[in-house]
Amino acid sequence: MNTQSNGGPGVVEEDAVPPPEQPLGSRAPRFIKRSRPLHMSWQVGVFVVGLAVVVTGVIMLPLPGPGWLVIFAGMAIWATEFVWAQLVLRWTKRKVTEAAQKALDPRVRRRNIILTTIGVVVIAVALAVYVWKFGFAMPWNVTE
Structure with missing residues (x-):
């Protein structure tokens, strides 16, 4: 089954035949x-x-x-x-x-969004703990 598209955004042709490759x-x-x-x-x-x-x-x-x-x-x-x-x-x-x-693939995209969100939350928490404990000092200037 070959689906025709009108060239609009988000339209994917099923069973699309790739263009022929050039000879080697x-x-x-x-x-x-x-x-x-x-x-x-x-x-x-x-x-x-x-x-x-x-x-x-x-x-x-x-x-x-x-x-x-x-x-x-x-x-x-x-x-x-x-x-x-x-x-x-x-x-x-x-x-x-x-x-x-x-x-x-929607499942892969959903998984990637979830993992990215978790990563951002972990980094934000780590940054908040650092700022709470040491203030806005750079790591190489911390004396503790």
Whole structure:
């Protein structure tokens, strides 16, 4: 049963068929693929640029910045030329889609809201106890 949607918000199509995936392989321009040395140079260039972007993303992980987003951008650069990167990106997209669908499940959402509320209450109580006992002093300035 395939349900048609009018494109309105909150409407989910059941049994939606995913768009066909692009074929695996190099997406270099045709004139580059014709010459083996030129194609190898192209691949080396793509690899170096992708590596620079991925390394930048890894550096950004502990620092402020969108580290994971930059890493995935580097993987996307590699995926323009290398089958292994295309397969990794397909797997990642599939897992992200599955996680998003799971997160939209009403029971999972309800559980997450309850757990978040409990966590916020625990943190608020701990903060209230700290302020009651030590006042507004920073932890490194407490002398007790």
